[in-house]
Amino acid sequence: MKKKSLGQRLKNLFSFAGNTEEFFEELEEMLIEADLGAQFTMELSDRLQSAGGVRSREDLQEKLREELLRELPAADPGFDRDRLNVVLVLGVNGVGKTTNLAKIAHRYKREWPGEGITLAAGDTFRAAAVEQLTLHAERLGLRIVKQTTGSDAGAVVWDALDSALARGDRLLLVDTAGRMHNKANLVQELEKIHGIIRKKAGEDVNYRKLLVVDATTGQNALRQAELFHEAVGVDGVLLTKYDSTARGGILVPLARQLGLGCVWIGSGEGYDDLERFDRERYVEDLIAP
Ligand SMILES: Nc1nc2c(ncn2[C@@H]2O[C@H](COP(=O)(O)OP(=O)(O)O)[C@@H](O)[C@H]2O)c(=O)[nH]1
Ligand SMILES: [Mg+2]
Known part of the structure; x- marks a missing residue:
């Protein structure tokens, strides 16, 4: 409620x-x-x-x-249909990375018919994370690049990028682990993945880093955002669980203190529960009785 x-x-x-x-x-x-x-x-x-x-x-x-x-800044996904778009999906455990990554895939499958879309199972840390993404790939009929849990996330990302480029894909969505309880390892792993993408991706790749923020977590979200922004630099925000909170004002401090704009709003667990962020609507939602 x-x-x-x-x-x-x-x-x-x-x-x-x-x-x-x-x-x-x-x-x-x-x-x-x-x-x-x-x-x-x-x-x-x-x-x-x-x-x-x-x-x-x-x-x-x-x-x-x-x-x-x-x-509130106006932000857009910043995708470019003429190139491979690599989207690194960031955020701590449980915010909704994997679910919303699948929603984005679902949406672009429809918006960019015929273009290659690949999912990369970059969360090799959490048990069942690979299976969760595999299930989405099967349901959506999309290709997935993965290894077993415990393997090197950097290697998964390298393989995924390599094959997506070779196939002429237009979208590569990279899931990541969000082990907040081990900050040093988290940052180290993300920096490694980030380095691999930057090194391997040249002019022909549009690289975007999307931070997933859970609207129900309040001011903690700001501290999380600082961590990710410092580690790899964030391009935009995806606000999840907007359906489960009466607050949601966190986008204001995120914009004010980190200069981050919201691109997407997630408001449910279904594939269609993702919308482009609309500043006017968001503000009306906040203040309307
Ligand atoms: N109500 C609601 N639940 C969501 C939303 N996005 C994700 N979830 C749920 O949040 C939980 C964690 O999601 P998951 O994608 O596994 O998070 P991850 O650990 O960041 O990958 C799951 O039960 C999702 O179904 C949303 O926008 N609204
Ligand atoms: Mg996940």
Whole structure:
């Protein structure tokens, strides 16, 4: 069950019979609880107060809409149909990497009919990760490059890239392990995979690094993003489990502090539960009662 959304709570703010100071304290608390971040919250609150407060619910919504839109960059997948697109799918365990990688594959199978798409089972660490991706490949009728669990992820990625280039594929989706409890190993493995792709992929490859962020994890997501961004550099965000949270404001601190834009929104476990990020819709969702 979704908790009360920010929009619903904002609505109640106006039936709240407190003085101005209390009003802004309540507002700040709501914005922080929606994961919009302390920085954005304080700046917005200061601006509203120095502009003489807010007159009505409509007034507050309008100002919030404007401020939120200003924070969120427009981002697109950055794919190029004339080349091989290699997408490294990053994120900690359980955020939804494998599931959403399969959704992207499903989508491009439809959008780019006839183009070669390959999946690479780069999570060789977690038991059953290879099987999980294999199942998706079978269901979607796509090629998969894999080795057994415990093998070298770098070797899997090398083979996948080699064969995708040889076949003239247009999309190679690389799954990775997200063992957050062992940060040093995680970073080391990602740097290795990253190095292999950079070395092997020349002009004829469009390389994108997509960070998968679980909308239900709150501010932890920001710390995770920092780790991945520092290790290999992230190009865009895929926000998952948007269907299971009433918060979802995490895209604001991700944009503000790391300059990252959201490309995709995942809102379910089915193959069709993936949409291109739409700034206007996202903001309306956040603030609508
Ligand atoms: N409700 C919901 N569940 C999701 C979404 N994306 C992934 N999941 C579920 O989250 C769990 C972990 O997903 P998985 O792809 O295995 O995560 P990984 O460890 O990052 O590869 C699975 O049970 C997925 O079905 C989403 O957008 N919404
Ligand atoms: Mg996985």
